Amino acid sequence: MAYTSSLPLPKHLLLPNRRSTRHRSSSSVSFIPAAAKASGVNGHAPEKPAPAPNGKPRINGVNGHKGVNGHINGKKGVSGHVNGHADRIHLSVSTGGGGSQDGSGLRVAFQGAPGAYSEFAAKTALPGCATVPCRAFADALAAVERGGADRAILPVESTMEGTALRNYDLLLRHDLVVAQEINLFVHYCLLAMPGVRAAEVRRVISHPMALAHCGRALARLGVDREPVEDTAGAVEMLRSNRMLDTAAIASPRAADLYGLDVLAHGLQDESWNVTRFLLLSRPAAAPAAPPANADAKTSMVVAHRGGSMAVLLKVLSAFSSRNINLTKLEVINNEGDGGDPAAAGAGARPPVMILDTSARGAPTLRAFPHVLYVDCAGAASDPRVREAIQEIEKFAVFVRVLGCYAADSTIYDLQ
Ligand SMILES: O=C(O)C(=O)C[C@]1(C(=O)O)C=C[C@@H](O)C=C1
Numbered sequence: 001m002a003y004t005s006s007l008p009l010p011k012h013l014l015l016p017n018r019r020s021t022r023h024r025s026s027s028s029v030s031f032i033p034a035a036a037k038a039s040g041v042n043g044h045a046p047e048k049p050a051p052a053p054n055g056k057p058r059i060n061g062v063n064g065h066k067g068v069n070g071h072i073n074g075k076k077g078v079s080g081h082v083n084g085h086a087d088r089i090h091l092s093v094s095t096g097g098g099g100s101q102d103g104s105g106l107r108v109a110f111q112g113a114p115g116a117y118s119e120f121a122a123k124t125a126l127p128g129c130a131t132v133p134c135r136a137f138a139d140a141l142a143a144v145e146r147g148g149a150d151r152a153i154l155p156v157e158s159t160m161e162g163t164a165l166r167n168y169d170l171l172l173r174h175d176l177v178v179a180q181e182i183n184l185f186v187h188y189c190l191l192a193m194p195g196v197r198a199a200e201v202r203r204v205i206s207h208p209m210a211l212a213h214c215g216r217a218l219a220r221l222g223v224d225r226e227p228v229e230d231t232a233g234a235v236e237m238l239r240s241n242r243m244l245d246t247a248a249i250a251s252p253r254a255a256d257l258y259g260l261d262v263l264a265h266g267l268q269d270e271s272w273n274v275t276r277f278l279l280l281s282r283p284a285a286a287p288a289a290p291p292a293n294a295d296a297k298t299s300m301v302v303a304h305r306g307g308s309m310a311v312l313l314k315v316l317s318a319f320s321s322r323n324i325n326l327t328k329l330e331v332i333n334n335e336g337d338g339g340d341p342a343a344a345g346a347g348a349r350p351p352v353m354i355l356d357t358s359a360r361g362a363p364t365l366r367a368f369p370h371v372l373y374v375d376c377a378g379a380a381s382d383p384r385v386r387e388a389i390q391e392i393e394k395f396a397v398f399v400r401v402l403g404c405y406a407a408d409s410t411i412y413d414l415q
Contacts, residue, residue: 137167177281
C-alpha cells in the first residue's frame with residue numbers, strides 16, 4: 001500500500017512501498033496539511049477549532065512546509081504568519097460552470113448513500129450545491145461526463161491509506177479536470193440499531209477503507225467484517241433490514257440521519273485521519289484560473305519509459321531549478337516486466353490507462369507502465385510552471401495536466 005505523509009517531519013519524506021502486489025510499486029511523498037497534527041498532544045487530535053468565517057469548522061493548515069526540493073513554501077496566508085505558521089482561512093474558490101461561490105446551482109455526484117463522507121466533503125466545499133448519490137465512483141464521474149452532474153467528488157488520498165490508486169485510475173480514464181480540493185477529518189463511529197448493545201454485535205459492515213482504517217478496534221471486538229459499497233450505505237442497510245446483530249462503521253452524521261445509536265466514537269487506528277478529496281469538472285465547465293489571492297496548485301500525470309531514478313531526478317530538477325515546490329509525488333511502476341503484464345505473470349498489475357485528450361479527434365485511452373503523479377505549487381499559466389512542464393515533455397512519453405485550482409490547506413472537521 002502506498003503511504004502518504006505530512007511534512008515537516010523529515011523521516012516522512014522517503015517512505016517504503018507497502019503495496020503488496022509484486023509487480024507494481026508505488027511510492028509517494030504527499031503533503032496533506034499537518035498543522036493540527038503538530039499541535040495535537042501525544043498523537044491525539046487537537047481541540048476542535050473555532051469555526052471558519054464561512055461557518056465551517058476548520059483546523060488550520062501550516063503554510064510553512066518544506067517541499068521535496070527543499071524549497072520553503074513560505075507564502076503568506078490570508079491572516080499572516082505566527083512563528084512561521086500561517087493561520088489560514090478557507091480560500092474562496094470560483095466555482096465556474098454557472099455556479100455561485102458557494103456552489104448553489106451546481107449538482108455534485110458522489111459515491112454512496114446520503115450521509116457518506118464524500119457527500120459531507122462536497123457539501124463542505126460547496127455548501128449550496130445539490131448532491132447526487134451514485135452507486136460507484138465510476139458512475140459519479142460518468143454522470144459529470146454525460147452532463148447529469150456538474151462536479152464529481154473523489155477521495156484521492158488519506159493519511160492512513162496514502163494515495164487511493166483505485167481512484168487515480170478512474171480519474172485518468174475520464175476527460176475531467178480537477179476544479180477544487182478539500183481535506184476532511186474522518187472520524188469513524190460504530191453505529192447500531194437503537195437499543196442494541198456492543199456485546200450483541202457479531203458482525204460489522206462498512207466501506208472496505210473504513211474497515212481497514214479501524215482494523216485494531218474491530219480485532220478487539222472480535223467481530224466478522226463485511227465490506228459494502230459505502231459507509232452510509234451500510235447504515236441504510238442496517239436500518240432497512242433491522243439488523244440486530246450487526247453494526248456499521250460510519251460518521252456521526254449518518255447516525256443522526258438514519259436514527260441509529262452510536263456505540264463508539266473515534267474507531268480509527270490512527271487518531272489523525274484526514275482524507276483529501278478532489279472535485280472534478282468537465283474541462284469546459286471548470287472554473288477559470290484560481291483567484292489572484294489564492295495559492296494555486298497544478299496536478300499532472302507524467303508517463304515515462306522507466307528507469308525511475310533518472311527520470312525522477314530530471315522531474316525534480318525541472319521544478320527545483322525554477323524554485324517550484326512539490327506537494328505530491330507518487331511513483332508508479334510495473335517492475336521487472338518491461339511493463340508487459342503477460343510477461344510478468346499472475347498478479348501483475350496492468351499498466352495505468354490514461355485518456356489522451358491532446359490529439360485532434362476523439363480522445364484515446366493509452367496504456368503506460370511507468371507514471372508519476374505530481375502536484376506542484378503554482379498555476380499552470382505561471383511561466384515557471386509552464387517551462388517546467390515543457391522541460392519534462394522533452395524526455396517524458398506523455399504529460400497530461402489534470403487541473404489547476406486553488407490550494408486549500410484547511411482541514412475541515414465535521415465531527
Ligand atoms: O464510504 C464513504 O462514506 C465514502 O465517502 C468513501 C470513502 C473512501 O472511498 O475512501 C471516503 C472516506 C472514508 O475514508 C471512507 C470511505
